[in-house]
Amino acid sequence: MMFSKVEKKGLNTPLHKKKNSPKKIILKVFLYAFLIIHSIVVLFPVIWTIGSSLNPGDSLYSSTMFPKNPTFIHYKELFTKTDYPIWYMNTLKIAFMNMILSVILTSFTAYVLSRFKFKGKKLTLTAILVLQVFPSFLTLTAIYVLLMQLNLLNTHIGLVLFYAGAQIPGNTWIVKGYLDQIPRSLDEAARVDGASNFTTFTKIIVPLAKPIIVFLALTSFTGPWMDFIFQRLVLRTADKKTLAVGLLEMVTGQANTKFTTFAAGAILVAIPIVIIFTFIQKYIIEGLSAGAVKS
Amino acid sequence: MEKKKKTMLLSALFMGLGQIYNKQYTKGIAFMLIELIALINIPKFLKALWGLYTLGEVKFHYVNGKAVFDHSIFLMLQGLISVLLLLLLIFLYVYNIKDARDNAEKIEHKKISIHDKIDKMFPFIVLTPGLLSLMFLILLPIIFTVLVAFTNFSAPYHLPPRNLVDWVGFENFKDLFKMDIWSTTLKGTIKWTITWAFLATFTSYFGGLFLAMLINSAEVKLKKFWRSIFILPYAIPGLISMLVMRLMFSGPGIINDIIERIGFPRIDWLTEPINAKIVLVLINLWLGAPYFMALMTSILTNISRDLYESADIDGATGFHKFFHITLPLVFYSTAPMIIMSFAYNFNNFMLIYAVTDGGPVNPEYRYAGHTDLLISWIYKMTLDQQQYHMASVVTILIFLMIAPIVAFTFTRTRSFKEEDLIQ
Incomplete structure (x- = not known):
């Protein structure tokens, strides 16, 4: 491999134009101009x-991008004049519970589906995925009545149970795709040594599946931050309200009168999410491609 | 042989008896308890089935100042839950007989520790929550929605608890296709939904590819720096970006301020149908391109340099190299993502709701605006107008359009292919 590369390069040099020919400089100017313009487009909002x-x-109407006398008053107002801290705590709580429950449920289910054989497995898997397509909020009425029957309306637990349950089929699929790549010989070896299924899973599979589990944890943590549809339906009182609903109402509610406060609230939501995201970027990309075509 | 039949008969007579005969006491008692609970609840099951069939018979009225009524929708759901539970019971019943048979022959029971027993049950224990949530959180709501499509559940005359809901057969389907105002809305919305899904996917796919190639090109330094900036829209919570964009493009927003400063008149970005549609596609590009960029970066770096170098020797132009090497390879490995992205955009409710809310209003449509997708139309019918019956019909239509695409895609993914190796 290395050899052929070097040889080709040697052959190629005469064919190439000299470095820094005018054409190349123009190309470079264009490239960088585009990179900078695109960065502005991304960063502008x-x-x-x-x-x-x-x-x-x-x-x-009156706000400007670079205010003459900047102030942090809106950040202060968020905490003194609105229920923002309550929304934030509620959202954190829901996100955290959902993360733990989803990771446990989904990774175990995926493990079983990846390692055990049983009748009708393939058919079930396909059925699950096709049914998943059904737009989730159309199930609103049914979920509402279901939660009412279980006495879970206006509780965070009810919402989390719904989130964690409803994500099982779709996410199981992604995690299973990843687990399938881990050689079976590893867990068979563990089983020969007398490990139970549970230990095999926690001691052998989980460490190897770390990237996909991190991906799963992240997506189930960030999911509830921005879903307002179900939160509006299930959570009825002000003390249960969440960020998504609160922020949406600030903008769509009373003709943008609280616009600057919304901006402050939005920033405080975006910062932690972006930070988490930056740290585990590589897991996300791995997770995204876990369901890709087999090469 | 004789024993086998005997145990099966016992278990068929009353769940768990066969197991007890096999000296599996814990299992036997568990089965018996299940049957006992089921038997006690027979009146409840019957009532629920009656409710599902009739959807209630007592119209809302007062008896001695107290309201008396049948709530059709609750009855329907309770009926459905009962049907699902009954199916579960039948499954358990059959399993109980099979289990009795399978264990009849093993007369010599090895002493197994509880620990090992639990280990043997591991797959079943683990799959139970998944199966239950599949049944009650996905299957139940879907069947419910399908059933509603065959009722007249809607405001103002058929809304519980004040009124009863009735089964109406295919009336709603007929109305949707035959009644002018409904069929115009349906046709217009389907057309825009498909156009939108196509444009949104196409632009963000090639936008992402372009960005990935740009950063990957040999001339660009500081690749990591540019990539971290460009990925930002994917990292910021989507709803936040959408709401910010909505404000930026609004009448008094910053975009118009800039346009005015340059010397052009202000533009009605969100109140003019065509403009609103263009703005939606642009916002979606801003939001969606980073996802594809992230995906393609790793694919691009994996394409062997040799391919390009031999193409150079053959005197291929950059144009040629793109269409004959880069695009086919990238396309091959991202094909399922394109289809999934199409399906996602088809139902991209969040963006429409947060940015335009379906507006501007279209007087020729019923309950929908110019930029409403099928899904946001359904949302309005459900939550604003309470036209549950029509919303359900349209839901079924969406499902029929999208489900085959998704099923087809998934049979081609790694997760599915791997199955072939096992079976």
Whole structure:
């Protein structure tokens, strides 16, 4: 491999134009111009939101991107004049519970589906996936009545049970795809040594499946932050309200009168998520491609 | 042989008897308890089935100042839950007989520790929550929605608890296709939904590919720096970005401020149908391209350099190399993601709801605006207008359109292919 590469390079050099020919410089200018313009397009809404949150006024009309006398008053107001801290705590609580429950349920289910044989498995798997397509919020009425029967309306537990249960089929599929790649000989060896299924899973599979489990944990942690449909349905009182519902109401509710406060609230939500995301970026990309075509 | 029949008969007579005869006491008692509970609840089951069949008979009225009524929708759901539970019971009943037979022959029972027993049951214990949630959180709501499509459950005259709901057969389907205002809305919305799903997927796919190639090209330094900036829209919670965009493009928003400063008139971004549609596609590009960029970066780096170098020797242009090497290879490994992305955009409710809310209003449509997708139309019918019957019909239509695509895609994924190796 190495040899052929070197040889080809040697052959190629005369064919190439000299470095820094005018054509190449123009190309480079274009490339960098585009990179910079695109960075501006990406960063513009972010900077605008940050700028707006520092504006002294309240409305969208009077706010500017770079305020003359920036102030943190809206951040202060979030904590003194609105229920923002309650929303934040509620959301954190739901996200955290959902993360733990989803990871446990899904990884175990995926393990069994990846390692055990039983009748009708393939058919069940396909059926699950096709049924998953059904738009989830159309199940609103049914879920509502179901939670009512179980006395779980207006509780965070009810919401989490629903989230964690409803994500099992779809996520199991992704995790199973990853587990299938881990050689079976490893767990068979453990079983020969007398390990139970449970130990095999926790001691052998989990360490090897770390990337996909991190992916699963992250997606189930961030999911509840932005779902307002079910949260609006299930959580009825102000003390149970979450960020998604609270922030949405700030913008769509009373004609943008609380615009700058919304901006501040949005920033405080985005920061932790972006930080988490940056740290485990590589797991996410691995997770995304776990379901890809077999090469 | 004789014993086998005897145990099976015992278990058929009353769940668990066969197991006890086989000296499996714990299992036997568990089965017996299940049957006992089921028997006690027979009146409840019958009532639930009656409810499902009639959807209630007592209209809302007051008796001595107290409201008396049948709630059709609750009855329907209770009926459905009962049907599912009955199916579960039948399954357990059959399993109980099979289990009795299988254990009849093993007369010499090895003493197994509880620990080993639990280990043997491991797959079943683990799969139970998944199966239950599949049944009650996915299957039950789906059957419920399908059933509602055959009722007149809607405001203002058939809304419980004030009124009863009735079964109406295929009336709703007929109305949707035959009644002008419904069929115009349906046709218009389907057309825009498909156009939208196609445009949204196409632009973000090639946008992502372009970004990935740009960063990957030899001329660009600081690759990691650019990549971390470009991935940002994927990391920021989607709803937040969408709401911010909505404000940016609104009448008094910053985009119009800039346009005015340059010397052009302000533009109605979100109140003009065509503009609103363009803005939606652009916002989706901003949100969606990073996902494909992240995906393709690893694919691009995996394409062997040799391919490009031999193409260079053959005197291929950059154009040629893109269409004959890069695109086919990338396309091959991302094909399922394209289809999934199409299905996702087809039902991209969040974006439409957060940015335009389906607006601007279209007077020719019933309960839908110019930019409403099928899914957001359903949302409006359900939550704003309480036209549950029509919403359910449209839901079934969406399902029929999207399910085959998804099923087809998934049979081609790694997860599914691997199955072939096992069976």
